[in-house]
Amino acid sequence: MSPEARPTIADVARKxxxxxxxVSFALNDKPGVSAQARTRILDAAAELGWTPNLRARSLxxxxxxxxxxxxxxxTDVIAADPFFPSLIAGxxxxxxxxxxxxxxSAATPGRHEVETYRGLAxxxxxxxxxxxxxxxxxxxxxLVGELGLHAVTLGRPDVDSPFSSVSVDDGAGIRxxxxxxxxxxxxxxAHVAGPDAMLHARRRTAAFEDAARANGMSSRxxxxxFSAAQGATATRDLLALxxxxxxxxxxxxxxxxxxxxxxxxxxxxxxxDLSVSGFDDTELGRHLRPALTSVAxxxxxxxxxxxxxxxxxxxxxxxxxxxxxEPTLVIRESTSVSPHPPTGGLGRH
Amino acid sequence: MSPEARPTIADVARKxxxxxxxVSFALNDKPGVSAQARTRILDAAAELGWTPNLRARSLxxxxxxxxxxxxxxxTDVIAADPFFPSLIAGxxxxxxxxxxxxxxSAATPGRHEVETYRGLAxxxxxxxxxxxxxxxxxxxxxLVGELGLHAVTLGRPDVDSPFSSVSVDDGAGIRxxxxxxxxxxxxxxAHVAGPDAMLHARRRTAAFEDAARANGMSSRxxxxxFSAAQGATATRDLLALxxxxxxxxxxxxxxxxxxxxxxxxxxxxxxxDLSVSGFDDTELGRHLRPALTSVAxxxxxxxxxxxxxxxxxxxxxxxxxxxxxEPTLVIRESTSVSPHPPTGGLGRH
DNA sequence: TTGTATGCGTTATCAC
DNA sequence: GTGATAACGCATACAA
Numbered sequence: 001m002s003p004e005a006r007p008t009i010a011d012v013a014r015k016x017x018x019x020x021x022x023v024s025f026a027l028n029d030k031p032g033v034s035a036q037a038r039t040r041i042l043d044a045a046a047e048l049g050w051t052p053n054l055r056a057r058s059l060x061x062x063x064x065x066x067x068x069x070x071x072x073x074x075t076d077v078i079a080a081d082p083f084f085p086s087l088i089a090g091x092x093x094x095x096x097x098x099x100x101x102x103x104x105s106a107a108t109p110g111r112h113e114v115e116t117y118r119g120l121a122x123x124x125x126x127x128x129x130x131x132x133x134x135x136x137x138x139x140x141x142x143l144v145g146e147l148g149l150h151a152v153t154l155g156r157p158d159v160d161s162p163f164s165s166v167s168v169d170d171g172a173g174i175r176x177x178x179x180x181x182x183x184x185x186x187x188x189x190a191h192v193a194g195p196d197a198m199l200h201a202r203r204r205t206a207a208f209e210d211a212a213r214a215n216g217m218s219s220r221x222x223x224x225x226f227s228a229a230q231g232a233t234a235t236r237d238l239l240a241l242x243x244x245x246x247x248x249x250x251x252x253x254x255x256x257x258x259x260x261x262x263x264x265x266x267x268x269x270x271x272x273d274l275s276v277s278g279f280d281d282t283e284l285g286r287h288l289r290p291a292l293t294s295v296a297x298x299x300x301x302x303x304x305x306x307x308x309x310x311x312x313x314x315x316x317x318x319x320x321x322x323x324x325x326e327p328t329l330v331i332r333e334s335t336s337v338s339p340h341p342p343t344g345g346l347g348r349h
Numbered sequence: 350m351s352p353e354a355r356p357t358i359a360d361v362a363r364k365x366x367x368x369x370x371x372v373s374f375a376l377n378d379k380p381g382v383s384a385q386a387r388t389r390i391l392d393a394a395a396e397l398g399w400t401p402n403l404r405a406r407s408l409x410x411x412x413x414x415x416x417x418x419x420x421x422x423x424t425d426v427i428a429a430d431p432f433f434p435s436l437i438a439g440x441x442x443x444x445x446x447x448x449x450x451x452x453x454s455a456a457t458p459g460r461h462e463v464e465t466y467r468g469l470a471x472x473x474x475x476x477x478x479x480x481x482x483x484x485x486x487x488x489x490x491x492l493v494g495e496l497g498l499h500a501v502t503l504g505r506p507d508v509d510s511p512f513s514s515v516s517v518d519d520g521a522g523i524r525x526x527x528x529x530x531x532x533x534x535x536x537x538x539a540h541v542a543g544p545d546a547m548l549h550a551r552r553r554t555a556a557f558e559d560a561a562r563a564n565g566m567s568s569r570x571x572x573x574x575f576s577a578a579q580g581a582t583a584t585r586d587l588l589a590l591x592x593x594x595x596x597x598x599x600x601x602x603x604x605x606x607x608x609x610x611x612x613x614x615x616x617x618x619x620x621x622d623l624s625v626s627g628f629d630d631t632e633l634g635r636h637l638r639p640a641l642t643s644v645a646x647x648x649x650x651x652x653x654x655x656x657x658x659x660x661x662x663x664x665x666x667x668x669x670x671x672x673x674x675e676p677t678l679v680i681r682e683s684t685s686v687s688p689h690p691p692t693g694g695l696g697r698h
Numbered sequence: 699t700t701g702t703a704t705g706c707g708t709t710a711t712c713a714c
Numbered sequence: 715g716t717g718a719t720a721a722c723g724c725a726t727a728c729a730a
Contacts, residue, residue, distance in 0.1 A: 008724085009723070009724060009725095010722095010723080018700075018701085019700070019701045019702075020724080020725090021700080021703095021724095021726075022700060022701075023724095024724065024726080025725090025726090030726095032700080033700085034699065034700090037699080037700080052725095053722095053724070054473065054474070055408045055411075055723080056408055056722085056723035057723085057724055057725075058404045058724090059402075059404045059407075059408050059706060059707095060705075060723080060724045060726075061725060061726090062404075062725095065472075066452070066474075080431060080631070080633060081434075084434060085433060085434065089455055092453070092455040096454065096465070101454065102454070103450050103451065103452055103453075104437065104453045105441065105450065105451070106438055106441040116445070120450075122400065123403040123414075124402075124404060125403070125415075125450055229632070229636070254632070254633055257633055257637065258636035258637075261636045261640075264638045282429070283429045283577050283578070283603070284577050284603050284606055287577045287578070287603075287606065287607035287610045288606065288607075289610040289614055291610075357706065357707085358706075358708095359706085368717070369706095369707075369708090369718090369719090370707095370708080370709075370717080370718065370719075370720095371716085371717060372707090373707060373709080374709090377708085381716060381717080382716075383716065386716080401707065401708095404706075404707095405705085405707040405708085406707055408706070408707075408708090408722075409706080409707045409708040409722070409723095410707080410708065410709090699730105700729105701729085701730075702728085702729075702730090703726100703727090703728080704725105704727085704728100705724105705725095705726100706722105706723105707722100708721100708722090709721090710721085711718105711719085711721100712717105712718085712719075712720100713718080713719095714716085714717080714718095
């Protein structure tokens with residue numbers, strides 16, 4: 001009598017005069033159903049407005065039709081980082097049109113990272129995971145493999161991994177920034193980096209040091225947790241040095257913004273006395289004064305590519321390692337000619 | 350032979366020498382099980398390491414053990430808005446310790462808002478929803494009700510609603526900002542607001558106009574979509590007026606930052622020539638120069654309260670309307686005494 | 699080419 | 715009071 005009662009596969013079978021099993025075969029385009037039975041079944045299903053019950057399907061197939069993203073960073077850091085919302089937007093671009101759903105889990109005060117992965121796997125809440133913020137010798141790779149889940153990593157791990165990966169050569173972005181500064185005559189530069197445990201922070205640091213060396217610049221690196229607060233502290237420390245840098249390459253935009261604030265408070269002009277470049281090319285950057293020179297990566301495209309790769313793995317595709325387009329340097333107002341051009345440098349022209 | 354095979358309730362029943370049904374009763378603390386049978390069952394379950402299969406549980410109980418958050422705003426706007434990550438962090442604080450999972454859906458190019466809600470409901474992917482960014486005469490209230498889902502709204506809707514709500518009096522925050530500016534001698538102020546269709550944008554606008562009137566100030570309002578770009582445009586328009594305001598109250602921090610950029614580009618000093626206040630008290634704000642005066646709301650606490658309210662509804666609690674702590678104004682460097690103090694105003698002291 | 703049985707946990711229904 | 719049984723909803727291995 002319930003008006004809400006959805007038709008079940010049994011209703012369709014009865015109406016079409018066949019068994020439940022055959023209905024399932026017909027509706028999933030499996031072989032072994034006569035053309036005649038197939039049309040009878042499809043008609044009956046359409047007439048009743050039948051759609052499969054996802055939960056029953058989930059139980060019998062062992063799939064969740066959901067993928068997960070575990071956010072391991074402190075949530076305070078996430079809130080300040082526009083990378084995640086953009087990544088999520090990209091994931092949704094793909095998941096939303098393929099019947100998948102995105103399950104978001106954060107490591108919270110009440111439950112830590114490994115437990116979060118174990119919980120998702122124990123309950124089979126997801127079929128696969130997006131692994132982000134890869135760390136050196138990341139134990140999550142093995143953990144997720146043992147838990148029997150599929151996954152795609154953002155960037156290639158430094159350990160053996162059975163998973164597909166989608167990468168962006170952020171090192172190339174940093175290199176662009178350093179070369180830009182070299183061309184402007186800077187020869188004493190610094191990098192405000194992310195945590196050394198994170199692979200992409202390491203990669204950026206290495207690219208920075210290589211590019212500085214290749215361009216004959218003296219360089220320095222300060223590590224942070226990616227937060228604006230530590231970006232500010234790092235800047236204060238760098239500018240207090242006797243041979244303070246004339247340009248700083250930051251590993252994200254919010255640290256760059258905080259760094260500009262610190263420099264200006266010390267009476268320095270940006271870019272007159274200090275050039276600053278950011279990373280991620282946040283919307284806000286172009287509205288600041290000075291507008292921020294920044295390395296532009298396409299987090300949304302990254303998310304979309306990762307989602308596609310994960311769906312591919314779930315469908316049984318071979319492991320693939322996808323390299324996305326190189327980031328580009330967007331030059332705005334926060335970088336300019338060095339205040340202390342090296343002898344024979346560009347300052348002469 | 351599968352080494353992965355989890356014990357099922359049938360294994361427990363066999364080991365305890367009872368039926369599946371009785372095992373279920375025993376493990377869910379239902380009456381009708383003798384103390385003797387209960388201990389036998391519990392021992393057997395512990396010995397086998399049995400845990401219920403969530404998918405089977407989901408099928409038989411009709412619950413998903415998941416809650417959803419649909420993000421209706423353009424994803425580009427979300428990426429720039431630290432409100433959502435903080436909200437999500439708050440939701441996770443509660444969900445993660447109560448066996449719930451957060452399903453995130455975004456209105457994407459391929460699928461729009463109403464379809465997203467219908468899709469979640471059709472597949473019963475979630476038991477309840479968090480409704481945010483409430484609009485005037487919001488059709489989602491009725492829609493979600495018809496779809497048979499529970500929900501909690503962030504803020505009280507302007508239509509009849511069967512759902513609990515969790516609210517913050519953002520009007521009070523705006524009032525604080527206006528009174529602060531009045532005390533500084535400003536008498537020509539403006540508000541850069543969010544979309545008029547959004548209830549909280551309306552509420553803030555109304556609070557702004559009331560407070561300006563109560564303090565004898567002339568006021569103006571410009572509407573935007575909350576993006577930094579439109580915040581910049583609005584500021585340019587306001588400052589081009591013959592009687593340009595001496596202070597602008599922005600409805601979020603990123604518009605305030607963009608506004609400061611525009612003002613400085615026009616040769617105005619902030620706060621010397623123009624005072625600026627933001628909303629949300631973003632981490633970044635305190636590192637800017639000038640550091641941003643902003644209305645602080647606790648998005649994370651808001652999320653946690655909403656999650657608790659939703660779990661309450663799912664458990665059958667009565668509809669509740671929760672009012673959170675009033676926002677506070679954090680006064681920093683971007684607001685100061687008016688450059689044109691009104692006659693008899695504070696400028697004399 | 700088609701029908702049947704089984705897997706999952708919960709719960710309504712029935713038997714003692 | 716105490717317990718067993720069957721049905722739910724779908725996919726699929728297997729039998730016919």
